[in-house]
Amino acid sequence: MRQMRFDEAIDDALGSAMERDDRIVFYGEDVRLIHHDLYVRFGARRVRDTPISEAAFVGAAVTASMAGLRPVVEVMMVDFLGVAVDSLLNQASKVEAFSGGKWKAPMVVRTTCGGGLGDGGQHQQSLWGWLAHIPGLEVVVPSNPADAGGFMQAALAREGPVIFMEPKLLSATWRDFLGSGGRKTVKFDVPETGAKGPVPDAWRPLPFGRAAVIREGTDLTLVSVGVGVHRALEAATALDERGIHAEVVDLRTVSPLDKDLLITCVSRTKRLLVVDEDYEPCGLSGELAALALEAGLSFAFARVCTQGIIPYAREEEARILPNKQRIVEAALRLMP
Amino acid sequence: MNQGMLLESLNLATAWKLPLISVCKDNRWAITTPSPSVTAGNMADRVKGFGLPFFEIDGVDIGAVWEAAKKAVERARNGGGPAFLLAHCVHREGHFLGYQPFRMTKHPVKEMAPLAVPIAKSLLRRQGASPTVRLGALGDLMKRIRAEAKEALSPANDPVARARRLLEADPTRLANLEATVRNQVLAAVRAALA
Numbered sequence: 001m002r003q004m005r006f007d008e009a010i011d012d013a014l015g016s017a018m019e020r021d022d023r024i025v026f027y028g029e030d031v032r033l034i035h036h037d038l039y040v041r042f043g044a045r046r047v048r049d050t051p052i053s054e055a056a057f058v059g060a061a062v063t064a065s066m067a068g069l070r071p072v073v074e075v076m077m078v079d080f081l082g083v084a085v086d087s088l089l090n091q092a093s094k095v096e097a098f099s100g101g102k103w104k105a106p107m108v109v110r111t112t113c114g115g116g117l118g119d120g121g122q123h124q125q126s127l128w129g130w131l132a133h134i135p136g137l138e139v140v141v142p143s144n145p146a147d148a149g150g151f152m153q154a155a156l157a158r159e160g161p162v163i164f165m166e167p168k169l170l171s172a173t174w175r176d177f178l179g180s181g182g183r184k185t186v187k188f189d190v191p192e193t194g195a196k197g198p199v200p201d202a203w204r205p206l207p208f209g210r211a212a213v214i215r216e217g218t219d220l221t222l223v224s225v226g227v228g229v230h231r232a233l234e235a236a237t238a239l240d241e242r243g244i245h246a247e248v249v250d251l252r253t254v255s256p257l258d259k260d261l262l263i264t265c266v267s268r269t270k271r272l273l274v275v276d277e278d279y280e281p282c283g284l285s286g287e288l289a290a291l292a293l294e295a296g297l298s299f300a301f302a303r304v305c306t307q308g309i310i311p312y313a314r315e316e317e318a319r320i321l322p323n324k325q326r327i328v329e330a331a332l333r334l335m336p
Numbered sequence: 337m338n339q340g341m342l343l344e345s346l347n348l349a350t351a352w353k354l355p356l357i358s359v360c361k362d363n364r365w366a367i368t369t370p371s372p373s374v375t376a377g378n379m380a381d382r383v384k385g386f387g388l389p390f391f392e393i394d395g396v397d398i399g400a401v402w403e404a405a406k407k408a409v410e411r412a413r414n415g416g417g418p419a420f421l422l423a424h425c426v427h428r429e430g431h432f433l434g435y436q437p438f439r440m441t442k443h444p445v446k447e448m449a450p451l452a453v454p455i456a457k458s459l460l461r462r463q464g465a466s467p468t469v470r471l472g473a474l475g476d477l478m479k480r481i482r483a484e485a486k487e488a489l490s491p492a493n494d495p496v497a498r499a500r501r502l503l504e505a506d507p508t509r510l511a512n513l514e515a516t517v518r519n520q521v522l523a524a525v526r527a528a529l530a
Contacts, residue, residue: 008454019463033368033437036451036477041458043469044476051338051374052366083341176450179434 001198007171013149013203028074058084062092065107075111092161093136108155112168118186118314129283132255139255141165143229150206167226170194191230209256217247220271225251228275235327280305302330346386355412363427395423396495426493441485
């Protein structure tokens with residue numbers, strides 16, 4: 001086992017895939033500076049800076065993947081994906097179906113997500129629910145270094161488009177690039193076990209749609225993804241002190257979802273509390289409730305999501321995002 | 337300049353004769369990427385292709401910006417349609433607060449140290465591009481950081497200092513301007529606290 005930072009694990013897994021597969025190219029805004037390790041190792045042909053033209057370079061990834069490359073295209077923040085969405089919504093996700101399987105778009109959109117950095121609601125959204133809504137797109141949101149590297153390798157082995165989301169609070173590279181070193185007044189509440197941890201000596205692709213029970217518990221099931229997993233763990237520890245034993249499930253991929261594990265867990269605890277850093281309406285939290293209801297389960301339900309527009313002020317933001325206190329309160333309301 | 341939205345907007349504003357004034361503050365950087373390396377053709381030609389008035393100005397010269405903007409604003413207010421100002425600027429404060437390349441230039445030892453290990457590893461790893469290609473990439477990164485430093489630290493690039501030097505020839509006007517600005521700031525603070 002090696003120890004790696006979250007961001008280091010992703011670049012390491014991507015680098016080791018690039019070693020073996022010449023078809024993998026990596027491009028996006030400022031990638032040469034941000035991922036200087038990959039640029040210095042693989043050079044200008046395979047690691048390429050783009051203009052600030054998301055529509056053009058995400059579109060180029062669709063056609064490059066159709067023509068036989070395995071592009072990894074970085075959209076700095078998922079918030080900036082808006083201008084490029086047609087390429088994903090109407091092209092990459094549909095091309096296999098509408099060409100009768102003749103064309104495929106095996107591309108990876110690498111993008112950062114999530115808050116906790118005081119950067120406001122145009123730079124800190126999660127939006128995985130919005131993306132997972134689209135059939136033909138797969139959405140990965142790792143919560144720790146081992147998953148981050150393993151899912152990057154898995155994403156590169158898929159035959160269709162994958163959105164690979166990096167919670168930027170877990171990434172030292174992104175915290176630093178976004179000015180953590182230059183902003184003395186902002187405190188970052190970084191979950192340690194997500195930001196750094198053990199990774200396998202050799203990367204192996206992890207299976208999509210396989211959630212993980214990362215904490216055992218019998219009284220209620222906390223389900224989350226990304227940074228929310230760590231907030232759920234903090235809350236579970238606090239609930240323990242009150243004699244309530246919460247189970248914590250890390251979904252790991254939002255599309256596909258691990259329906260079977262969800263049903264197994266909820267049928268046992270009969271209480272489901274979703275912690276989702278994405279927006280509340282029409283999203284992941286409601287989807288999980290629907291899946292459990294469709295399976296005929298009877299259970300108590302609550303959710304702690306991001307409510308409304310994320311403000312710039314760091315302290316205000318901390319109240320809006322799912323946090324330990326809100327999760328504990330919601331859990332207590334579910335208990336008899 | 338390289339967002340499709342801009343080209344669509346220039347087309348629509350010109351076709352509909354809308355009172356739109358677009359200002360490009362060209363500091364030749366696309367965040368940390370030198371924009372000439374990712375920009376095709378010439379920006380003046382690109383804008384002129386839409387058939388709207390085009391002003392190319394020194395963006396560090398406040399007076400020149402004001403003169404050009406005045407013509408464009410008057411024209412737009414009189415129903416003359418859109419205009420475009422290309423202001424050549426400098427990258428004095430980086431792209432945002434805590435901008436990494438500037439921290440590197442100000443505190444090279446502290447800020448470059450975390451980069452040194454991964455870069456050394458990348459140079460030495462068995463698998464990867466040829467040594468020439470790897471050294472080329474490293475040289476490019478170093479060149480970029482040096483270019484940023486030169487621009488940011490040059491006092492000649494401060495537009496406010498430049499305007500002040502001109503105004504110092506007219507002390508009464510300078511004093512009046514400073515009093516006006518101070519009063520505006522105080523009024524805004526009072527309004528915010530009220």
